[in-house]
Amino acid sequence: MIVTLIIICEVGFWVLLAGGLALRYAAKMPRTSVAVLLCEPVLEVILFVVTAIDLKNGAEPDWKHGLAAVYIGYSIALGHYTIKWVDVRVAHRFAGGPPPSTPKYGTPRAVHEWKIAARWVLAALIAMGLLQGAVWYVGGDGDADSLRMWQQRMLWLIGINVIIAATYTVFPKKAPAVRDDEEKPSFLSRL
Template sequence: MVVALIIACEVGFWVLLALGLGARYLLKWRRTSVVLLLCEPVLELVLFAVTAYDLRNGAEPGWEHGLAALYIGYTVAYGHYTIRWLDGHAAHRLAGGPPPRKPPRHGLPRAAHEGRMWLRTVVGGAVSSALLLAAVWYVGDEGDASALEATQGAVLKVVGIHGLIALTYLVWPKKAPAGSAPKGRGELGEQPRRCD
């Protein structure tokens, strides 16, 4: 049941996002688009509630409960970033807005961008770990929480590996080709833009 709900939440995320951006840029219904996009966090709340209910009703803690915590953590860390990124592309393609900025490709600006992305992964890992820890406490000594604890270990490994990858951009920065002008700072799609 939890796996099916995770899939439904992922599908719901993209459907709400498509409807929200379509309402904003094709139909010019800005308030409707805001309402649709604000429904995105409700999906995670539903997933959290159903996962807690499943554990409370005596379900054996398994990988699917860990996956639910990972999904919620990822969405908290990267959901808004993804929406802004796609909003920038939709504004460009559907409303004649400026093209979204691409991430820096060279030097310290690229290292800073990768560092910011790693911090998002840290936030997602912290949220996932907190949910997994709460689930382990919730199950207590009555159930086998080894799958949840293994997922906590996997979260720490992912955060560590991503941190090492981000660090390589600082230690061994990629040099810009000779004669190229430095580009402006900024993450993908992060130019100033009203979203209401």
């Protein structure tokens, strides 16, 4: 039941996102779009409550409960960022908005990668906190090894994201050099 609910929440996330953006850009109803997008956190609350009820009713904690905690952590830490990321691209593609601007080179790119890593670290810490709460909730009588396994995976997730961000800091990607003596191709020459 938990896996089905996680899938429903994930599909619901994208349906609400698509509906909210359609209301904003196609129907020109920005306030209604905000109301729809604000329903996103309700999905995580439902998932959290159902997972807690499942554990309270005596279900053995397993990978499904761990996955629910990870999903909730992701939604809290990266849900808003994901919505903004999609919104900018939809606005550019369908509503004449400015193109997305993700830095590609040097220090700005490293700063961007550290911000992304911080979001993932926050998601992992939230998931680890929820998992620890579930371990305490189950108590010493229950088998909480699968929940602890998910906590270890979250430590790996933190490590991987920090390593990725660090590589952009230590080995920054440099912008391609354009020489002044090179003739820049005109628009017509590219046709």
